[in-house]
Amino acid sequence: MKQAQTGDNVEVHYKGTLPDGQLFDSSEGREPLNFTLGSGQVIKGFDDGVTGMEIGDKKTIHIPNAEAYGPINEEMIINFERAQIPADVPLEIGGTLNMHQDGNGQVIPVVVCEVTEEYVILDANHPLAGQDLIFELELVAIK
Incomplete structure (x- = not known):
C-alpha cells in the first residue's frame, strides 16, 4: 500500500490536545484536513507525523514546541x-x-x-507558542 510522502496531497482527520488533555482543535464533524506534504501548509511536526502513513493508519504523535509554533518570543x-x-x-x-x-x-x-x-x-505570540502538542491522526486519503 502507498505511503504518504513529500509532494502528496493528503486528507487527515485529527484531534489536537495539550499535554494536560485540553482539546485545542479537531476535525471531528468537519471535512478532513487537506494539504500537501512538505509544502509548509501545516507545522513541521504534523507534516513529519503524517509522512510514511498509509490510508487507514491511525497514530498519536507528540510534537515538541520547537516543531510546532516555537517557544514564546x-x-x-x-x-x-x-x-x-x-x-x-x-x-x-x-x-x-x-x-x-x-x-x-x-x-x-x-x-x-x-x-x-x-x-x-x-x-502577539501564536496562542500555542511554547506548548508541546499531541495529535491523534488518521490518514483518510492520498491523492
Missing part, C-alpha cells in the same frame, strides 16, 4: 502606553484585539495580558 510581548489605545476599545485580560502592522496592512491578533492606567501589555 519575549519580543512579541509589547508594552503600550494606555493613551495609545482608544478609550472605546475593550481591554479585558485574556481578550483578543487585532493590531494593524504599518505598511503592509497585515492584521495580527494579540492577547491582552495586563492593563493599568499607564500601560497595556499585549502578547
Whole structure:
C-alpha cells in the first residue's frame, strides 16, 4: 500500500490536545484536513507525523514546541502606553484585539495580558507558542 510522502496531497482527520488533555482543535464533524506534504501548509511536526502513513493508519504523535509554533518570543510581548489605545476599545485580560502592522496592512491578533492606567501589555505570540502538542491522526486519503 502507498505511503504518504513529500509532494502528496493528503486528507487527515485529527484531534489536537495539550499535554494536560485540553482539546485545542479537531476535525471531528468537519471535512478532513487537506494539504500537501512538505509544502509548509501545516507545522513541521504534523507534516513529519503524517509522512510514511498509509490510508487507514491511525497514530498519536507528540510534537515538541520547537516543531510546532516555537517557544514564546519575549519580543512579541509589547508594552503600550494606555493613551495609545482608544478609550472605546475593550481591554479585558485574556481578550483578543487585532493590531494593524504599518505598511503592509497585515492584521495580527494579540492577547491582552495586563492593563493599568499607564500601560497595556499585549502578547502577539501564536496562542500555542511554547506548548508541546499531541495529535491523534488518521490518514483518510492520498491523492
